[in-house]
Amino acid sequence: MKIVALAGGIGGARFLRGLRAAAPEAEITVIGNTGDDISLFGLRVCPDLDTVMYTLGGGIDEEQGWGRAAETFTVKEELAAYGVGPGWFGLGDRDFATHIVRTQMLAAGYPLSAVTEALCDRWKPGVRLLPMTDDQVETHVVIEDDQGRRAVHFQEWWVRLRASVPALSIAAVGAEESKPAPGVVEAVDAADVVLFPPSNPVVSIGTILAVPGIRDAVAKKTIVGVSPIIGDAPVRGMADACLTAIGVETSARAVAELYGLGLLDGWLVDDADADVRVEGIEVRARPLLMSDPDATAAIARAALDLALELKREEDAQ
């Protein structure tokens, strides 16, 4: 069985770990969001790809959900001693090595997809991890504060400001001119089903779908998504701030409608949202809190089962 999953950071990575446990024989290709990639200290940092790689590779800081376990921060402290920032982005010593390797390979001319493959040679995540694109796409957020109205990098809004300033708009700069990374469209074409983990529907899944060619490719497939919203709040993170920015209500129903007909075939919502109905989409309710690996695997299994069921129905028609 071949599965393609789109994924952002922490929530996506945890779901994928559950999926790998739930379907150990499946060939899983992950299309990772690179819109929140950022250059810091001259090094290229890919937070979502790394979170997936570290989580599935056993190197993640479990408590925090991102960054390396047993991390130290000597390099960052030394950079601060030189007066070099930003200090608000948490880069540990172990993590720095990843960015040093990546930056060196990019400078040598390797595309990000080849770099990601090389990094995964070490981590052996048990999935094929592809960046959505080898081109540079950066999510920018327009905010307005005492410095006036301006666009900042997504990470500045998300990490430095903790999304405390409302986003007036969110744009994936460069997405329109970008191409899917090698293997992305081929993996989708070959997939039995496509899954949307409970990642951020705007700045993770939405950004991946903004790469021309990816939306069209996945639209041909049976797609099941897992709602990142339970009741009126994100399962984790600050997805509500992103939904508000694009004028979408923070609810399981509204996110399903955002993904839209022609894309989603099935939608897994939490029991709290059991009354949600979306025309043309099969909605199923179950507990969606990824409270531990077993619970997460059960959610992934339910998503996969629903996708396979819907695919059989489609194939039968």
Add this chain to the structure above:
Amino acid sequence: MKIVALAGGIGGARFLRGLRAAAPEAEITVIGNTGDDISLFGLRVCPDLDTVMYTLGGGIDEEQGWGRAAETFTVKEELAAYGVGPGWFGLGDRDFATHIVRTQMLAAGYPLSAVTEALCDRWKPGVRLLPMTDDQVETHVVIEDDQGRRAVHFQEWWVRLRASVPALSIAAVGAEESKPAPGVVEAVDAADVVLFPPSNPVVSIGTILAVPGIRDAVAKKTIVGVSPIIGDAPVRGMADACLTAIGVETSARAVAELYGLGLLDGWLVDDADADVRVEGIEVRARPLLMSDPDATAAIARAALDLALELKREEDAQ
């Protein structure tokens, strides 16, 4: 009083610390060797400049003579886990931060001299530290081993091979086309005296003098050097391997002759070499082992006193 000193790494740095202690009121400009600079992991490493900066700034590993005190090696271990080398060059986590800042500034278009000044803003070495040039000059060594005859970077010969393979020749690649960094010639012109610390006469002092314009500028000044050779062995390091490569005997006399007439006015040798005579050069003998900071300050004071004495004589003529 204005003093200019040329300097390589450990020996030069220790001498300079002694000089600063011996002449606390003097304005000292250090022209540092950059011929052993190397790019590692995509980062620009300047071993000699950093050794001077760390030593005079109080950050050096005193035992080792290079690298940072209280150093850790997490980044390097992680790079090795990615299969990324070289492992033979000892870069610690604290040290990495220096190279990250330097590389980022160089990439932003700042010349090495401006970068060095920015790094020294933190370390406050109490001297003005200038790279010999902002241009890239790399010392290469021709060796012959079971892989055949080939040129390797100086650091590969010096650090990886520990100079165990004879150097057939040594070349400062790029030196001929290089220009002195801003301020170098001006500092020499304004100097009362010029000192050559007991640095490597071939790959440190020799490389600095190979930058067109520097030799001519210093030649106009009263110059006193401190012999890096005691008896038939280097005070520290493997200068003998470099001298042999260029066909020069390992002796205090041969090094003085290498620097040559028209350059050296005075030459400080160890008591063990009290019988050394070099025509046209005032040779003085005294203990030259830089065994502790006080002994080193006394050596620096003796070099400075000899230089001032010879300058007075010249001025009187």
